[in-house]
Amino acid sequence: MKRKSGFLTTLAAGTAAATIVAANAIADGVPYRDVADMLYRVMSADREVYTRMVVQRLTVDHPVITVSEHFQDDLALPLPSQMFRFGAETVADGTGDFSYSLLSLHPINKKNGPGTGLEKEGLEYVADHPGRNFYGEEELGGEDYFAAVYPDFAVAQACVMCHNNHPDSPRTDFQVGDVMGGIVVRIPMD
Template structure:
């Protein structure tokens, strides 16, 4: 294994570890009887803030630094090219890993203009959520859905174009249905689903 492969693997483990540690710390408090009742909307807001903080830290402190130093680049085909995943891909991968942890919590990126068609809105609440955050990007669109016998609180948060790298990739990608994104445009949404009783 080359240095860049080991480094990339270490970075991914660190990012996933930090995210998981934040969630496990909440479980420990509940086991000790110190858990507080928190509205489900606030839980979703906490998760959103943590996911976005991890994504921003990865983008600024890993991807941008490693690319600037010529160590390794981020690539859409990261699994085949021995490179880092793009920040959106890291978010999607961590969402898949989270889905396998048994918490029932799920999150993913969706868009009205997805480069990958599987990232299109898949339910009515996701479609309404995207339409709403497109015109009102300061707050999430929320509601309840039932999937496979489980009831979920679902929140759609705006996914903003915050770096030139995001814009450049989407505007230049051959599969992108929209190619005129600007900084702070809503590119899509981050959907967080939390099981409720």
């Protein structure tokens, strides 16, 4: 519990800082694309650090704890994708200034598949053009959004093992370095 609180505190602090930076940047006239890129760098760094330095190190390299989708019941570490989503949901709970999601064309949980035309187009683009991002605009719920889609790579063996072995995974041949999905950042354009 203490461990989880520590992660969440760090995550919350990072999220708060990112929110302030994003809000100020938009107010100062920084282009949406640059704001989205900055947010992505924070998210991507946090995600990679958690995956490599916590999950990979403590569950694969020096196994002292497990990682589990049901981490509360199993007294285990949350999956990297869960960590990411907890952050996204915490942001969504606190602000409408921006939002983000971790999606995939091959999601274990179907609700994390593309849900809008732009998401589908963006996920296909980053899968077909590794290392390149996708930018666009879309209207959702009567509001216009700037949206950016960034590739999400398999940065550690733990990612590949989990996705390839999960009974609900629609794709089981991932390798380290593959694009497994994408991070979608949205900023309202009002």
